[in-house]
Amino acid sequence: MAGIGSLLERSKIVIVAGSGGVGKTTIAAALGLAAADLAGKKVLVITVDPAKRLADALGLVDLTSKGSQVSASDLDNAVGHHVSGRLFVAMLDAKSSWDELINRHAPDVVIRQKILSNQIYRNISSRFVQSHDYIAMETLYELYRSNQYDLIVVDTPPSRHAIDFLDAPTKMAEFFSSKLLKWLTLPARNRLLMGVFKPFYQVADKILGAQFLSDVAEFFLLFESMYGGFVERAKSVAGILGNHATSFVVVSSPEFVPMKEAEYFVSALEARHLRLGQMVVNRTLPSYFRDPAAILLAHKVQDDYERIALEFLKKGASLSFVKDSEVSPARLDALAERVLLEVADSFLNFSRVAMEQADEIAKLPIDEDQITLVPHLNFDVSDLISLGKIAGHLAIGPESSTM
Amino acid sequence: MSRPGSNSLGLLDRSLVFITGKGGVGKSSVTAALGLLAAKAGKRTLICEVDAKGDVARLLDSEPIGFEATEVRENLLLMSMNTEEALREYLRIYLRLPVVAKLGPLAKTFDFVANAAPGVQEILVVGKLCYEVKEAKYDLILVDATSTGHIVSQLASPKGISELVRLGMVKDQVAWMEDILYDSSQTSVIVVATPAETPINEALELANRIDNETDVHLSALVVNKVMSELFSKSEEEFFISLQDPKATRVFNRVISNDVGLLLRGSNAALEMRRCAAPYVERLVASAGTVPVALLPLMFGVGSGMRLVRDLGEALAAEWDELLWQG
Numbered sequence: 001m002a003g004i005g006s007l008l009e010r011s012k013i014v015i016v017a018g019s020g021g022v023g024k025t026t027i028a029a030a031l032g033l034a035a036a037d038l039a040g041k042k043v044l045v046i047t048v049d050p051a052k053r054l055a056d057a058l059g060l061v062d063l064t065s066k067g068s069q070v071s072a073s074d075l076d077n078a079v080g081h082h083v084s085g086r087l088f089v090a091m092l093d094a095k096s097s098w099d100e101l102i103n104r105h106a107p108d109v110v111i112r113q114k115i116l117s118n119q120i121y122r123n124i125s126s127r128f129v130q131s132h133d134y135i136a137m138e139t140l141y142e143l144y145r146s147n148q149y150d151l152i153v154v155d156t157p158p159s160r161h162a163i164d165f166l167d168a169p170t171k172m173a174e175f176f177s178s179k180l181l182k183w184l185t186l187p188a189r190n191r192l193l194m195g196v197f198k199p200f201y202q203v204a205d206k207i208l209g210a211q212f213l214s215d216v217a218e219f220f221l222l223f224e225s226m227y228g229g230f231v232e233r234a235k236s237v238a239g240i241l242g243n244h245a246t247s248f249v250v251v252s253s254p255e256f257v258p259m260k261e262a263e264y265f266v267s268a269l270e271a272r273h274l275r276l277g278q279m280v281v282n283r284t285l286p287s288y289f290r291d292p293a294a295i296l297l298a299h300k301v302q303d304d305y306e307r308i309a310l311e312f313l314k315k316g317a318s319l320s321f322v323k324d325s326e327v328s329p330a331r332l333d334a335l336a337e338r339v340l341l342e343v344a345d346s347f348l349n350f351s352r353v354a355m356e357q358a359d360e361i362a363k364l365p366i367d368e369d370q371i372t373l374v375p376h377l378n379f380d381v382s383d384l385i386s387l388g389k390i391a392g393h394l395a396i397g398p399e400s401s402t403m
Numbered sequence: 404m405s406r407p408g409s410n411s412l413g414l415l416d417r418s419l420v421f422i423t424g425k426g427g428v429g430k431s432s433v434t435a436a437l438g439l440l441a442a443k444a445g446k447r448t449l450i451c452e453v454d455a456k457g458d459v460a461r462l463l464d465s466e467p468i469g470f471e472a473t474e475v476r477e478n479l480l481l482m483s484m485n486t487e488e489a490l491r492e493y494l495r496i497y498l499r500l501p502v503v504a505k506l507g508p509l510a511k512t513f514d515f516v517a518n519a520a521p522g523v524q525e526i527l528v529v530g531k532l533c534y535e536v537k538e539a540k541y542d543l544i545l546v547d548a549t550s551t552g553h554i555v556s557q558l559a560s561p562k563g564i565s566e567l568v569r570l571g572m573v574k575d576q577v578a579w580m581e582d583i584l585y586d587s588s589q590t591s592v593i594v595v596a597t598p599a600e601t602p603i604n605e606a607l608e609l610a611n612r613i614d615n616e617t618d619v620h621l622s623a624l625v626v627n628k629v630m631s632e633l634f635s636k637s638e639e640e641f642f643i644s645l646q647d648p649k650a651t652r653v654f655n656r657v658i659s660n661d662v663g664l665l666l667r668g669s670n671a672a673l674e675m676r677r678c679a680a681p682y683v684e685r686l687v688a689s690a691g692t693v694p695v696a697l698l699p700l701m702f703g704v705g706s707g708m709r710l711v712r713d714l715g716e717a718l719a720a721e722w723d724e725l726l727w728q729g
Contacts, residue, residue, distance in 0.1 A: 020426020020550050021602070256706045257458060258427060286671070294664040301658070301665070308657055316653040321644035327637075339641050342633055347668040349702035376675075 003369050004249075004394050007277045008035040011247040013144060013240065014153045014277065017165060018251035019261040023282045027251045027374070028155035029058060029089070030390040036075065036085030038395055041150035044088040044143065048136065048157045057383045058089045066090060067149075070384070078388035088149070092157070097135045105226040105233075120219040132157045133168035134234075141237045163268045166241065173234035247277030254284050254357035263364065279366050280394070281357075283376040289354035294347065301344040309336035413727030414622055414694075415441045415543055417591050418536045419583065421558070421619075423548040423609065424595035425602045429627040431458035432706075433595050433698070434547040436714035439463075440726065442479035446542035449480045449535065453528060453548050453557075457483070464708045480541070486524050489531040496534075497572065525560035526573070526580075533580040536589065548592075554609065558584065558592070558617040587620030595625045596686060598679035603686050610693070623725075624690055625718075626683055628700040630676040633669065642669065696721035 008014070008031065016028040025047050032045035044067050045058075058070055067088035075083040099116060106112035115121050133156075140154050156165045223230075240246060248269055252262035262279065269276050288294060301308060313329075313336055316322050325332050364371065374393045377386070414420070415437065422434045434450060438459075441448040449472055452459050457467040460483075465475040470488040472480045535544055548554050556563070561577045561584060584590050592613055596606035606624060613621050634642055644650055646666055654662050687695050698717045704710045719726065 022427060253427065255427075257431075257456075261456075288664045289668060291664055293660075294668075297658070297660050297662070298665055300660075311657045312654055315657055316650060319644075319647075319650050319653065321641070321647075321650070335637060335641050339634065339638050339645065342638065343642070343665050343669045346633055346672050347665050350668055350672065352703040 003278050004031070004034065004280075004372050005038050007247050007249070008041070008151065009039045010245070011277070012151055012245035013140065013243065014151065014247050014249055015156060015165075015241075016154060016249045016251060017156045017265055019258045022251050022253040022258050024251045025155045026387070026390060027249070027280055027282060027394070028153050030387050030394055031249065032087055032089070032151075032153045033075070033078065033384075033387055034391040034394050035151050035153070036087045037079050037083045037391065039151070040084035042086045042088075042148075043151045043153060044090060044149040045153045045155065046090050046092055046136070046139065046143070047155040048092045048132070055091070057387060067143075074384050078384035079391065080388070085150075092132075092136055092139060094132045094135050097139050101135070101138060102226075105229045107225045111222055111225060115219075115222045118219050118222065121222075133165045134172045136165065137169050137237045137241075138233070141233075141240055144240060163265055166268065166272060166274070169234045169238035169241075173231050173238070241272075241274060246274075248274060249278050249280055250276060251280045251282055254281050254360050256360065259360045259364070266364075266366065276366070276370060278370055278372055279364065280372045280374060281361055282374045284357055284361070284373045285350060285354040285376055287354070289347070289351045290358060295351050298344045298347040298351070301340055302348065305337050305340040305344065309333055309340055312336060412588055414591070414593070414722065414725055415444075415446065416727050417543070417589055417622070418539075418541075419532060419544050419546070419590040420622070421546045421548045421554065421590075421592045422595060423550065423554040423592060424625075425597075425605045426550045428595050428597045428602050430550070430595050431547050432462055432710055432714055433593070433625055433627060433718075434545050435459050435462040435711045436718055437593075438479055438545050439476070439711055440715045440719060441543050441545070442476060444727065445478065447478050447480075447540075448543045448545060449482060449541045450545045450547060451482050451484055451532060453484045453546060454550075459547050462707060462711050484528055484531065486527045489527040493527065493530065497576075525557045526564050526577075529557060529560050529584065530576065530580060533583045536583050537579070554592075555612050555616055558613065558619045562617075581618075585618035587622075591620045591622035593623045593625060594621065595627055597628045598626055598630075598682040598686075600682065603682045606686065607689055610689075621693060623722075624686060624693055624695045625698060626686055626695065627698045629683055629697045630672070630679060630700050633672055633676060639673075642666075646670075694722065694725055 014031060014035075016024055016031065018024045028047060029045050032043045035041045035043045067090040070087040070089060072083070072086070075087055098121075102112060102115050102121075106115060136154065136157050140152060143149065143152055250262050250265050252258045266276050266279070310333060313322055313333060322332070327335070361371065361373070372394060374390060377389065420437070422430050422437070424430050431452070438448050438450045450459055452468075460467050460475070460481060463475050463479070463481065465481065468475070468481045468483050470482060470485045472482040475481045532544060532546060535541065549557060561580045564573060565577045565581075594606045594609055594613075596602040603626075610621055610624070613619055633639075645654065651662060651666070683697065696718055698714055698721070701710055701713055704713050
């Protein structure tokens with residue numbers, strides 16, 4: 001079994017990371033399908049913002065944050081044989097996950113209601129982008145502890161850097177335990193006594209207005225009762241990243257920018273003593289574009305297309321489409337020339353791209369057996385069958401595949 | 404999706420243009436290409452990279468640039484957004500107080516403000532950009548903006564802030580920011596996509612959200628990496644006939660070689676083109692009166708100046724007089 005297979009076998013959590021636009025959600029869903037099939041696991045895929053057609057394909061019509069099961073017969077259809085595992089898909093809803101978190105941690109109904117209706121809280125939970133990273137981790141933690149699934153695959157939220165996701169729990173813990181926060185929530189008259197922070201309040205009041213600051217203060221006062229719980233919680237959440245049953249799959253497409261981002265993510269994993277499971281390079285061109293003999297031939301055709309066209313029409317005079325052609329011999333010759341030239345040009349264009357891709361992949365400071373290539377497929381993943389094809393590529397590697 | 408007015412104004416005649424789109428569609432290259440065009444036309448142009456990954460600098464064959472605007476080519480300046488620096492600058496300009504120095508570790512204060520007060524990061528970005536428009540040191544500011552998911556909250560941040568902050572200096576400043584941001588003769592957004600499901604969906608969705616949730620003007624759509632037609636109809640028929648085993652055998656004899664992989668390559672290219680075409684059509688059909696530019700997939704031009712120059716030429720050819728009126 002290839003690298004991905006054994007990774008799916010041994011992991012309880014797979015975190016799929018990478019920069020935007022590389023097909024992260026698709027790869028996460030395909031990994032889930034592959035795990036249900038190859039490892040016979042009960043798998044949950046948590047996704048953030050799936051493309052509509054992919055969501056439809058997975059039966060995610062009502063976009064619920066509770067896992068919904070992909071029908072068993074659909075799964076069997078997708079891979080062409082009986083799938084022993086089961087596949088569930090859930091969609092992360094940041095707003096309602098935050099509300100749930102408050103429900104769980106709030107000491108009483110009054111505080112809960114106050115927080116849920118606080119303007120600043122509502123802003124943080126729905127609009128504040130960084131909070132999505134944290135809530136995704138939080139949701140993962142909760143699901144992991146519930147022990148309902150053999151494997152949870154997480155499609156990380158799109159963020160400025162894929163790495164933000166890794167640091168979200170630690171940042172959250174730091175934030176809630178920061179001294180500044182505690183000072184801020186002191187009553188206003190005590191503030192005046194604090195010489196060191198006086199300039200800060202003067203400036204902040206001047207810029208943001210006293211009203212806003214006291215709104216913020218109220219929010220954090222409400223939150224104060226939950227600080228301890230939050231900090232502990234965020235630390236535990238951070239802990240599952242380093243769990244030996246947690247694997248990271250980094251997805252990239254074989255172009256300069258996403259590859260750089262992926263490489264950066266891999267080094268960030270190392271710096272945090274987290275292990276890279278697999279690097280998936282998605283949408284690679286097929287290897288025949290790098291075939292030296294084919295490239296040589298394309299050059300030959302490019303240089304000599306006039307003679308080749310002429311000779312082909314002569315030797316192929318008895319071919320029906322030549323014989324029965326309605327256009328004049330001169331025009332047929334011109335047509336053949338244009339087609340030959342285009343075939344050669346196009347092959348060499350794609351060859352150049354395929355070479356660049358291969359160079360980018362070769363430059364990765366990662367062992368070859370940790371890299372899985374998925375070919376550029378000529379379809380958008382709009383049904384389970386195409387997702388099944390990608391799952392197949394993930395499991396067997398790309399060389400046997402065709403476009 | 405269309406909005407009347409200011410369509411007579413050239414795309415690059417405005418002072419502040421945001422370029423956005425899903426990650427990976429080539430926002431930075433389109434931004435760099437527009438910047439180069441504007442600079443060549445004699446406009447003093449600032450490109451601001453909001454994501455600060457240094458992509459635009461690399462595309463322009465330049466070293467990474469910091470917060471300080473730096474001229475990288477004639478008339479073309481580059482800066483990389485940094486919210487902490489923006490806050491520092493803001494405090495220096497508006498408070499003129501030595502107190503800034505006394506604030507202690509500004510980073511910590513900043514962390515606090517940015518985390519505690521939602522929208523502060525966004526307003527600092529937008530504020531800095533609007534400030535530059537007000538200062539009028541440049542004819543044009545192009546923003547290599549955040550990707551689709553975040554741009555709306557950025558563009559709507561003055562609104563959000565005015566809901567949250569009811570007093571104070573920021574409240575007053577939001578007003579002039581809104582005047583710049585929501586004036587279609589000064590500010591506009593260009594959305595970039597590639598011909599595939601998610602990028603096109605996101606582009607259309609974003610176009611709607613910009614219309615519904617912000618007062619910012621959407622001035623154009625770009626479809627990047629569009630594959631050109633390989634064959635005309637008669638050429639394609641000939642190509643198909645060529646794949647008849649008998650014809651291929653004759654051809655192989657002529658070249659004393661096997662043409663199989665070459666034909667396979669062309670088939671793959673045809674298939675890619677066939678799959679991408681409906682997405683281009685859908686975007687064009689939904690665009691209404693918003694102009695759409697189709698930029699070709701570039702081969703073998705690398706990811707530096709050559710790509711930027713070629714994209715610029717393609718943009719100029721597509722939009723021609725739409726870019727500027729005078």
